Every structure is written in C-alpha cells, then in structure tokens.
Amino acid sequence: MNKEIVVSGIRSTGKLHLGNYYGAVKNFVQMQNDFNCFFFIADLHSLTTHPTPGDLHGHVKHVLVEYLAAGIDPENTTIYVQSDVPEVAELYLYLNMNAYMGELERSTSFKDKVRANPDNVNAGLLTYPVLMAADILMHKAIKVPVGKDQEQHLEMARTFGNRFNRLYNADYFPEPYAFSFTENLVKVPGLDGKGKMGKSEGESNAVYLSDSPEVIRKKVSRAVTDGGPTSEFQEKPEAIQNLFDLMKIVSTPDTLEHFNDLYNKMAIRYGDFKKQLAEDMILATAPIRDRIQEISADDAYLRQVAKHGALKARESAQKTIREVRELIGIKSF
Ligand code: AMP
Numbered sequence: 104m105n106k107e108i109v110v111s112g113i114r115s116t117g118k119l120h121l122g123n124y125y126g127a128v129k130n131f132v133q134m135q136n137d138f139n140c141f142f143f144i145a146d147l148h149s150l151t152t153h154p155t156p157g158d159l160h161g162h163v164k165h166v167l168v169e170y171l172a173a174g175i176d177p178e179n180t181t182i183y184v185q186s187d188v189p190e191v192a193e194l195y196l197y198l199n200m201n202a203y204m205g206e207l208e209r210s211t212s213f214k215d216k217v218r219a220n221p222d223n224v225n226a227g228l229l230t231y232p233v234l235m236a237a238d239i240l241m242h243k244a245i246k247v248p249v250g251k252d253q254e255q256h257l258e259m260a261r262t263f264g265n266r267f268n269r270l271y272n273a274d275y276f277p278e279p280y281a282f283s284f285t286e287n288l289v290k291v292p293g294l295d296g297k298g299k300m301g302k303s304e305g306e307s308n309a310v311y312l313s314d315s316p317e318v319i320r321k322k323v324s325r326a327v328t329d330g331g332p333t334s335e336f337q338e339k340p341e342a343i344q345n346l347f348d349l350m351k352i353v354s355t356p357d358t359l360e361h362f363n364d365l366y367n368k369m370a371i372r373y374g375d376f377k378k379q380l381a382e383d384m385i386l387a388t389a390p391i392r393d394r395i396q397e398i399s400a401d402d403a404y405l406r407q408v409a410k411h412g413a414l415k416a417r418e419s420a421q422k423t424i425r426e427v428r429e430l431i432g433i434k435s436f
C-alpha cells in the first residue's frame with residue numbers, strides 16, 4: 104500500500120528549542136513509521152536572515168544531530184539537507200512566476216521579519232513561502248507537521264500548487280495540510296512573557312534541547328512573572344498563562360492542576376512553580392540531550408546519513424522536475 108507523503112523542515116539558524124520540538128520534531132518521530140516521510144534541514148531558508156558562511160555548516164550539523172537525537176530514524180525516513188537537492192531551487196523559480204507580490208506582502212511572517220529586521224528586507228524574505236511551497240510540493244506531500252505559526256504558509260503552498268495546476272491544466276500537485284497529533288497545531292510560548300518561543304526572540308526566551316539542566320533552571324527562574332493573583336479565579340495575564348501553557352506541555356496533568364488550584368486560591372508561590380517547571384523540562388529533554396553529545400561526535404555517521412538522504416530526496420525531486428518541465432513546455436533540442 105502506498106503511504107501518504109509527509110514533508111517538513113526546520114531552518115538551520117542554530118540549535119533547536121522546545122518550540123521546534125513540540126511544534127514539529129516530536130510529530131516527525133511519531134509519524135515516521137506510518138508515512139513516507141521527508142524531513143529536511145532548511146539551510147537555503149536560513150540565508151534570508153543568517154547569511155554568515157562561517158556559521159552555515161555548523162548550524163546544519165546542529166539540526167541534523169538533533170533530528171537524530173530526538174529519534175528520527177534515517178533508515179525509515181528521508182533526512183536531507185535542502186541545498187543538497189538543487190531541484191528545489193528550480194521548482195522555487197517556476198513557482199515564483201505565479202506568486203503575486205500582493206499575497207506575499209500580506210504574509211504575517213513577512214511583516215514580522217520586516218519589523219524585526221528593517222535594514223534587510225530582501226526578496227528572499229518576501230518569497231520565503233514560495234521556497235517552502237517548493238519543498239513541500241516537490242515530494243507531493245499531503246501532510247506537513249508544523250507549529251501553529253506555519254498555518255498561513257501552508258495555505259499559500261496550496262494556493263501556489265492549485266494555481267500551477269490551473270495554469271497548466273493538470274491535476275498535478277495535491278493539497279498539503281498542516282498536521283499535528285495534538286488536537287490543535289502547537290504554539291509553544293517563550294519565557295519572556297510575550298508571544299512564542301523563538302530563536303529570534305532573544306537567547307533567554309528559548310529553552311534549547313541541548314541546554315544543560317543548570318542553564319534550564321537559570322532561564323526558567325528568570326522567566327517573566329508578576330506580583331501574583333489579586334483575586335480568586337482571576338484570568339491569568341499573558342506572561343503567567345505562558346508559563347502554565349509550558350507546564351501543560353512538559354508536566355503531568357496532576358502537576359498542572361495542582362499549580363492551577365494554588366493560583367486560583369491566590370496561594371501560588373512562583374518560585375516553587377518555576378522550580379517544578381524547570382525540573383519537568385529537564386526530565387522531558389534528558390534523553391535527547393544525552394544523545395546529542397554522542398551523535399555530535401560521530402562525523403562519519405552524520406556524513407553517511409546526509410549522503411543517503413540526499414540520494415533518496417533527489418530521486419523524488421528529479422522525477423517531479425522532469426514532469427514539471429514537461430507540463431510547462433520546457434524541452435531540450
Ligand atoms: P523555524 O524555526 O521557524 O524554521 O520553525 C521550524 C518549525 O518549528 C516549524 O514547524 C514551526 O512551526 C515550529 N516552531 C517554531 N517555533 C515554534 C513555537 N514557538 N511553537 C510551536 N512551533 C514552533
């Protein structure tokens with residue numbers, strides 16, 4: 104039986120944090136036995152914001168090591184580096200021909216990036232969703248395990264695929280949808296009291312899979328809180344709700360309920376609450392952290408995984424590019 108195709112990737116801009124893990128990688132691990140999975144390391148995407156040559160390979164290595172440490176099995180899935188598959192750049196070019204400026208400019212992530220980096224509003228940032236669509240459509244994926252922040256990009260991937268199909272009068276690209284095993288797509292909040300956990304939101308906002316227990320304790324102890332609840336059963340302000348949301352992800356339901364009750368009774372002590380949260384984060388990441396050290400030291404293994412993955416990914420990509428060229432009408436003499 105043909106298994107449904109799954110594609111997802113993570114930008115190689117540094118180490119993976121809990122947002123990447125719970126939003127994406129944990130689903131990768133859970134999906135690998137039941138689907139035909141392609142998981143890549145988005146080093147081309149990283150160039151939109153992280154163009155320093157000296158950092159590039161190290162960042163790719165971090166993501167590859169952490170994929171493997173999290174439990175992705177390269178025998179069962181196709182793990183590859185985006186730039187090892189040049190066909191991606193070709194499909195990106197074709198899709199760019201029918202992606203409109205207006206729709207790209209309206210993308211929330213583009214607007215966020217412009218706000219964060221007003222001095223480097225490059226065309227790669229604008230067409231980021233087109234490159235992402237090329238990654239996904241390349242293997243004709245149906246399911247794309249991603250966090251909540253990527254929902255709009257998936258909608259754009261469907262738009263570009265459908266537009267291509269209409270333009271060339273072919274039922275070629277299937278529609279890809281964002282996927283999560285949880286009821287809703289995951290949004291992991293950060294420790295700074297506002298918004299999501301992310302690499303660009305500052306070092307202390309994110310907890311990385313490779314952070315030592317001491318670092319995790321320190322980061323969580325410094326997380327933003329307030330003076331405490333002033334009435335029973337009051338609505339939690341964002342910074343506090345974020346910490347409870349993190350606890351919901353890493354702790355047991357009983358622990359969550361215990362601290363929720365204390366909050367509602369105005370008896371919560373944030374010091375105890377944060378201590379528990381930090382210990383549960385340490386527990387949740389411990390097995391991955393240990394494997395990161397081990398795998399990172401084995402360059403021969405990493406080389407072999409990347410090479411094997413690139414071969415498999417290119418086989419699928421070359422087939423798509425052959426068919427796409429034919430649909431577009433590109434022929435060689
Ligand atoms: P990025 O680091 O932007 O390349 O994101 C890689 C993957 O991690 C995507 O699937 C994102 O949706 C997911 N991700 C990143 N940050 C978060 C977060 N704070 N909560 C949930 N998912 C996240």
